Amino acid sequence: MKRTRMMAKGGVAVLTVFALTFALPAASAGDARPKNAPVKNVPAKNGPVSRPLYVTQAPIVMLKDLDSGAILFSRGADKRFAPASMAxxxxxxxxxDLIKKGELSRDTQFTVGEATWKKWNGSSxxxxxxxxxxxxxxVxxxxxGLITVSGNDAAAVLAVGIDGSEDAFVKRMNVIAADIGMKSSRFGTPNGWPDGGVTKVSAADLITLADRLxxxxxGGYARYFSLPxxxxxxSPEGKPIVQPNRNPILGRFEGxxxxxxxxxxxxxxxxxxxxxxxGRRLIMVVAGMGSEKxxxxxxxxxxxxxxxxxxxxELLPAGASLGRIDVGKGAKPVVATETGIAVRMTVPKGYAGGYRAVMRSNAPLTAPVTRGTPVADLVVTPxxxxxxxxxxxxxxxxxxxxWWARARTGFYRLTGL
Incomplete structure (x- = not known):
């Protein structure tokens, strides 16, 4: 692979670009694997393929292919609006995230407080x-209850149980939202209840949130988001209360x-x-529709x-190794990168063109670096x-x-050994 470097803002981090040695055969289709070959544009055999047309009256629409990061359709994606229960x-x-970090257990029990119940019980x-x-x-x-039946009471009990109050939990929400790249969103409640216009999101940010989740x-996504x-x-009659999932396409649309x-x-x-x-996942947002139907x-x-x-x-399978990235002040001078999921290039059906692929990262990374964290991007341009x-x-x-590891890193930077 070929490496180039460009200085990033501030002159500290360096944008490292690796040209990857993969090329997709022009006639391949479906999940065909690439062959090892120099990067190049593969000429189209059957002529150019038009981008598929989608016509909609919805004012806010966005559709993303998770595996490739391709935005297949977008309208009003940056417009801010109140998300209601999507919050x-x-x-x-x-x-x-707290469960993953070991700071909270699924088995932890919270007590429903009188004030929380009065505020969020079903009658009001x-x-x-x-x-x-x-x-x-x-938990x-x-x-x-939070996801399956959109329980406002569930959101409040989680917030109070974790941080002592809904307001304190909302502060945590906004910090994490910024950390994961939700650039134009702000939350005022843990459940999306109308709050005088404080809670606002964009379709692009919601796509980012779903992608990161x-x-x-x-495991959490599989456990909580598809319960029927x-x-x-x-009930007052002593019968069990059973509520269906409110997802409108769950059980109706395959996958x-x-x-x-x-x-x-x-x-x-x-x-x-x-x-x-x-094996291919799509994420979508539609907003501004006039009815449930x-x-x-x-x-x-x-x-x-x-x-x-x-x-x-498919260009690369899950777990495929790619380039290495320099690590500053680390026990090792570099860290290897790998694909977390199978990488796919999303193209119109019948596409016969080629593509270019590069890996980009801001290097050196700052130690410590944790396995499984995002450290670079694979950018594919069909x-x-x-x-x-x-x-x-x-x-x-x-x-x-x-100090010894840092000295060894300095020697590696000079010699490559």
Missing amino acids: KVMTAYVVL GGSTMFLRPREKVS DELLK IRDHP KLQHGT ADGLKTGHTAEAGYCFLGSAKRN ARRDEAERLMKWGFDEWEGR DGLPPQTTPLLAAADVGEGD
Whole structure:
């Protein structure tokens, strides 16, 4: 591979670009593997392929292919709007992150406080999982209620149980939202309840959130986002309360497995959704729809278009090793990168062109580096289409180095040995 360097802002980090030695055969299709060959543009054999056409009346629409990072369709993606209950996906991300770090257990039980119950019980607090005052509920059960039936009470109990108050938890939400790249979003509540216009997001940020949740917490995503129903609590007659999942395409569209609906007078009927078919995952947002039926129909039509009119061609399998990145002040001078998932190039059906691939990172990284964290991007540019970006992960841990390790790193920088 060929390496070039460009100085980043501030003159500290260096943008390192690796030209990868892979080229897709011009006639390949589906999940064909690339052959080792110098990077080049492969001429189209059957002429150019037009970008598939999608026509919609929805004011806010966005569709992304998770594996390649390709944006297949976008309208109004940067417009800020109130997400309503889609804000609960951010709450779920925060909770799953705490569990992953070992700072919270699924088995931890929180007590439903009287004040929280009065504020968010079903008679006045919108969607509910019918929690009772002084009831002890596990984090696991609260996450199920949060996502499956959009429980406002579940969101509040999680927030108060974790940080002592909803306000304190919201501060945590905003810090993490900024950390994961949600550039134009701000949260004022853990459940998306109307708050005078404080809580605002964009479709692009919601796509970023869903992308990070699915990548960072695949186990949590599989556990909580596709449950067909929730049974929790009892009715006044003593019968179990069973509520269906509110995801409008779950069970209707093949491969649908998350995420969350929302509705406000300002934004209309909205949906952040995802589906996976044949190893390929799409994430979508539709907002501004006039009814539940219009939201559901638009979501199904958009997803169908994404799967039917586009295809993902596998370039690298999951776990494939790529270039190494310099690490500053580390126990080792470099860290290898690898693909977290199979990398696919998303192209229109029948595409016969080639592509270019480069790996980009800001180097040197600062130790410590944790295995599995994003440290670089694989940027694939198919002929005639915008670049498609897939995160690459650190393939090993690199701790902070002592003076001897730093001296050895300096020798490596000078000699390459």
